[in-house]
Every structure is written in C-alpha cells, then in structure tokens.
Amino acid sequence: MDNTSKVSYLTVGSEEAGQRLDNYLLKHLKGVPKSLVYRIVRSGEVRVNKGRADVTYRIVEGDLIRVPPVRVAEPNAKPSQATMARGPELPILFEDEALLVIDKPAGLAVHGGSGVSFGVIEQLRAQRPQAKFLELVHRLDRETSGILLIAKKRSALVAMHEMLRNDRGMDKRYLALVQGQFPDARRHVRFKLQKYVTADGERRVAVTPDGQESHTVFNRRARYTAATLLECELKTGRTHQIRVHCAQSGFPILGDDKYGDFALNKRLPREGLKRMFLHAWRLTLNHPLNNTPLKLEAPLPTELQAYLDTLEAIDG
Known part of the structure; x- marks a missing residue:
C-alpha cells in the first residue's frame, strides 16, 4: 500500500502563528521523521508564500505553505487517538482559559520522538479533541516528575516564552x-x-x-x-x-x-x-x-x- 502523501497547501491560522516552521510541519506530517522534515525544507521543496524558508522561520497568520509529497508512517505505526485517549488522566494542578498545569509522572516523555511513540502533549490532545490549541511551554526530562506548563492560547505561549528567554x-x-x-x-x-x-x-x-x-x-x-x-x-x-x-x-x-x-x-x-x-x-x-x-x-x-x-x- 502506497502511503506517500500528495502535494498540499496549508494556510497558517491565527492560533498557529508564531511557531517555527519545522515544528509546524512536524504537527501536520504525522509520523514523518524530523530529519526528513529538515531535508525537504533545506532542499527548497517546502515553500512559504512561493519562496524558500529556513526551518527556524516563524510562521505568520495567512502564510501559504507548500508541502511536497512525503512518505508518512503506516496507519498502525503509532498508537491511535483512541488508544492515547485511554491513557491515564494526568493530575491537573491549575487550569483556566489560557493555561493548563499538570503534575507529570516520572517515566512519561513530554512529547513523542526519539523512540517514544507519544508523550504528554499527544495524550492531552487526544483526550481533549475539542481543544484548538495545546502547546508545551517548556520541557521536563522523561525521568523527572513534577510541574509542567501547557499553553491553551498562542498569546499565553508567547508571553511565557518571553519570561523564559529573559530568565526572569x-x-x-x-x-x-x-x-x-x-x-x-x-x-x-x-x-x-x-x-x-x-x-x-x-x-x-x-x-x-x-x-x-x-x-x-x-x-x-x-x-x-x-x-x-x-x-x-x-x-x-x-x-x-x-x-x-x-x-x-x-x-x-x-x-x-x-x-x-x-x-x-x-x-x-x-x-x-x-x-x-x-x-x-x-x-x-x-x-x-x-x-x-x-x-x-x-x-x-x-x-x-x-x-x-x-x-x-x-x-x-
């Protein structure tokens, strides 16, 4: 069975704006290795508003992104949304319209990759399919437990990243x-x-x-x-x-x-x-x-x- 995608065009929405191009593509190309995403961007196969762009480019609302055909993972290569949604409920320390704070257990990665099928952020997205925006503010090592911040709005993510960048x-x-x-x-x-x-x-x-x-x-x-x-x-x-x-x-x-x-x-x-x-x-x-x-x-x-x-x- 051929599981190669076709050329597609993606328009950046308001809640997606501000993130790096590589992170945006990784979310849309489920199961595609990060190394391949980097390769198609650097080779010019990915185009932003008909021009070349670097993986570090911060996408803007309204950007039109051309994505070339890529070979994606087999449908059963990763746990299904239903499987992830059945994962244990993560302890919530605080939640409002902009911010979700959980108490991450040790042994659970914050995101999929590096041999890990899925992590905290994938599990949360599966358990909250109605959520329009869920992004990690920072990371914890897989072996470390404790407080983990997740933004529910792009504006909250940008503000907290600014705090972290300034180390204050x-x-x-x-x-x-x-x-x-x-x-x-x-x-x-x-x-x-x-x-x-x-x-x-x-x-x-x-x-x-x-x-x-x-x-x-x-x-x-x-x-x-x-x-x-x-x-x-x-x-x-x-x-x-x-x-x-x-x-x-x-x-x-x-x-x-x-x-x-x-x-x-x-x-x-x-x-x-x-x-x-x-x-x-x-x-x-x-x-x-x-x-x-x-x-x-x-x-x-x-x-x-x-x-x-x-x-x-x-x-x-």
Whole structure:
C-alpha cells in the first residue's frame, strides 16, 4: 500500500502563528521523521508564500505553505487517538482559559520522538479533541516528575516564552536527593554548558569554556548519612542543568543514569529507589495574560517520599 502523501497547501491560522516552521510541519506530517522534515525544507521543496524558508522561520497568520509529497508512517505505526485517549488522566494542578498545569509522572516523555511513540502533549490532545490549541511551554526530562506548563492560547505561549528567554518572571524550584553530605546551607553554582549528541543518538551536556552560561542556587533542606536533599533554584533553564550542576559539583543526583554514580545506581532499586530523585516542585509566576500571581506546587511523589522516610528511619 502506497502511503506517500500528495502535494498540499496549508494556510497558517491565527492560533498557529508564531511557531517555527519545522515544528509546524512536524504537527501536520504525522509520523514523518524530523530529519526528513529538515531535508525537504533545506532542499527548497517546502515553500512559504512561493519562496524558500529556513526551518527556524516563524510562521505568520495567512502564510501559504507548500508541502511536497512525503512518505508518512503506516496507519498502525503509532498508537491511535483512541488508544492515547485511554491513557491515564494526568493530575491537573491549575487550569483556566489560557493555561493548563499538570503534575507529570516520572517515566512519561513530554512529547513523542526519539523512540517514544507519544508523550504528554499527544495524550492531552487526544483526550481533549475539542481543544484548538495545546502547546508545551517548556520541557521536563522523561525521568523527572513534577510541574509542567501547557499553553491553551498562542498569546499565553508567547508571553511565557518571553519570561523564559529573559530568565526572569518565573521562579522554578526542584527537589533533588544527591549523593554525599552537601556542606553548604546555600551555594551558587555557575558553569558553561554545551549540548552534544552521543554516538547512540542520546542528548548530553558537558561543561566547556565556550558553552552557555548557567546558574543554579542550591539550598540544603535535609542531610542524611550518605545523601542530602537539595532545593534547586533555577536562575537559567539549560538542558539537564540541575543534573550536570550536581554531578560537576561532586554530588550527583541519586538514580541519574546519565551523570550519576553508576555503581551506586545499581544498588538503589534494592534499597527502595527505582527512579531518578529529581522533582519539579514549585513554580511561581504572574499569569501570562492577566498578571495575577500564581504559586503552583506539586507534592513529592509517594515513591520519593517513601525513600526519604526510609533514610530518616535508618538515621534514627
């Protein structure tokens, strides 16, 4: 069966305006690899208002986009809308006409890709077919639990992206359990971080002289015999920032399979910790449209709290 699409022409609507061309195409070409989307844009097969455009081009309402024939995934290559809609209901911390805030479980990707059939955003769209607009404001690692922001209006998304770009307007706090006894009650950590991709295609981050500036403030909340609970205050929002800052400071996060102590991580499941101990706990911001102060909190998941209780019992 030939599952190659035909040439199509798409007109950008008001709720779609402002996003990058590559992200727009990925939503419309379901099942098409990102590498192919980049290829057809760079080769000039995709045209915007009859001209060539870069993948980083921000589309405008009324833009006419020509999409060439591409081979899309087989109908059964991904879970159906009905399958995704039957997924577990995600805990909602806050919702209004512009903003949806959920408490993301650990182990659930925020979006499909990189071997993941679907994630939070695809599940929400399947469960809310009437919603005209649902877009991730930011990301959380698959292994990280906690507060995740989703915009329900383009204007809200733009406003919150502006807050994130300027590294101000949002106060983001995480809870992390790290190896060893952290000596300081409060410590500012700054490193220059550079993203790269391993030979296996995994995203990683390294500290390099020419990387992006990053800044985390660690506040010690509790000390145990062999671990410390830290409240991590993000001043910038780089990929894997907290994980790299902890590891580079000599206090890797327990259960971190990318930057942690691998020998220790093998023992942790037997001791009751079966995931990375990193949780997006508190987020304070002004509402993107009406400027009302919002203070959002996601309680520590049961499995993480149970592990802390175990450590406290051992320490007596």
